[in-house]
Amino acid sequence: MTAAPLSHAARLSVAPMMDWTDRHCRFFHRKLTARALLYTEMVTADAVIHGDRERLIGFHPAEMPVALQLGGSEPAKLAEAVRIGAERGYPEVNLNCGCPSDRVQSGAFGAVLMLSPDLVADCAAAMIAAAPGAEITVKCRVGVDEQEPREVLPDFLEKVSAAGVTRFAIHARKAWLQGLSPKENRDIPPLDYDLVDEMKRAFPGLHISLNGGLATLADAKAALARGLDGAMIGRAAYHDPGSVLAPADPAIWGEGEGVDPVAAALAMLPYIEDHLAAGGRLHQVTRHMLGLFQGRPGARAWRRMLSEGASREGAGPELVETALSEVTARAA
Template identity: 70%
Template structure:
C-alpha cells in the first residue's frame, strides 16, 4: 500500500479524545503544527450512516492531514461509514479497538474487541474494500485477564492479515469490569517494552505507541528506540504549545521556525469571527484554547478570563484579545 499523507504524519499524532478533539480543537492544533496527524473524536458507524453527516464528520480543509476514528463491530455498517467518510476527504479511517466505556461495551465495540480479533479482521477487510484511503487500528495491549504478551502479537498477526499495515497501540490493558474510562487511562500499568517488542516482531508494520507520554522529549526517545510513530493525548490537549509548537522542527525535521503561542492566538481570531458569523458561540472554540500558555507567566489570567467571559451572550474576538493582554502584561 503506497504511503498517503497520513502515514508520514503519524510520526507524531494527537489522539482521538471524546468531547475534546472536535473540529475547533483540530483547527487550533493545526496552527501549531503543519505536519502532525490529527484525529477526530470517535464517531459510531451508525451515526455516520444515519446522522447529520456534515455536523458529525465535516471538517475544515486546513485540518489535513486528518483521520476519522470510527466505532463499531458490524462489518457492513463500518464499510458504509468508511465509504461516506472517504468521500468527505479524510486522509485515514481508524477503527477504535481501545475505548473501555460501558456504552462502547454494550455496543460490542471498542476495547472489548480485543477479545474478538477475527471479527476485527472481518470489519477491517470490509472497510478496506469500501475505502480508497488507508484504514488503521487503534488498540490496547489486552483486556481484563488476558496475557498481553500472548494476546497482542496474535491480535496484530490476525488483523494485519486482513490488510492493515498501521496500528496505534495504547500501552495499557483496559479493565472492562471495575474501572471507569477515566481510571483506565491511568491505573493499568504502562508496558512500553512490550510495544517496542512488537515493532521488533512485526518490522513490516507501522506501529505508533500511545499512553502516558507527556513531553516531546519522551516522543523522541520512543522514535529513537525504533517506533514508527508516537501518539499523544491529554498532554497535547492541556499543554498544546509544549507538544506541538516545536514538533515540526524536532520530530519532522522542518526548517521553518516555530510559531509563538501569541501568534497562534491571533491566528485564531479570523476563524472565531467566521464561527460566530455562522451562528456559533465563542466558548465552543475557546474551551480548547485554555491551555495554550500553560507553564508561562500570565497563563492563569488567560485561562481565567476566557473561562469567565467566553460563554457570555455577545462574546466575540475581543474576549480573546483581552485574555491575551493578561499574558503580555505578565511578560512585560
C-alpha cells in the same frame, strides 16, 4: 508544501479524545503544527450513516492531515461509514479497539474487540474494500481483563495485519472492562512500553505508534529513538499545546519552525469571527485554547478571562484579544 504520506505525519499524532478533539480543537491544533496527524472524536458507524454528518464528521480543509475514527463491530456498517468518510475527503479511517467505556462495551465495540481478533480482521477487510483510496488503521490496547498481553497482542496484530492493516496505534495498557472507569483505565493499568517495542521488532513491516502516558516531546522522541514509527499524545497535547505542539515540527520532523503561541492565538481570530457569524458561540472554540500558555507568565489570567467570559451573551473575538494582552503584558 506538498502533502506528506500519512505515515510521515504519524510520527506524531494527537489522540482521538471524546468531547475534546472536535473540529474547533483540530483547527486550533493545526495553527500550532503543520505536520502532526490529527484525529476526530470517535463516531459510531451508525451515527455516520444515519446522523447529522456535517455536525459529526465535518471538517475544515485546513485541518489536514486529519483522520476519522470510527466505532463499530459490524463489517457492513463500518464499510458504509468508511465510504461516507472517504467521500467527504478523509484520507484515513481508524477503527477504535481501545475505548473501555460502558457505552462502547454495550455496543460490542471499542476495547472489547480485543477479545475478537477474527471479527476485527473481518471489519478491517470490509473497510479496506469499501474505500481503496483511504488508509484503514487500528487503535488498540495490549489486551483486556485477564488476557495475557504477550499472547494476545501478537495474535491480534498478525490476524488484523493479514486483512490488510499496516498501521497500528497501541495504547500500552490493558483495559479492564469491569471495575475501572474510563478515566481509571487511562491511569491505573501499568504501562508496558517494552511489549510495544517487542511488537515492532516482531512485525518490522508494520507502522506502530506508541500511545499511553506520553506527556512531552521528549517522550515522543524517545519512542522514535527506540525504533517505533510514531508517538500518539493525548491529554498532554490538549492541556499544554504550547509545549507539545508548537515546537513539534522542528523537533520531530526537523522541518519548519516552532510556532509562537501568541501568533497562534491571533491566527484563530478570523476563524472565531466566521464561527460567530455562522451562529456559533465563542466558548465552543476557546474552551480548547485554555491551556495554550500553560506554565508561562499570564497563563492564569488567560484561562480565567476566557473561562469566565466566553460563555456570556455577545462574547466575541475582542475577549481573546483582551486576554492575550494580559499574557503579553506579563511576559514583557
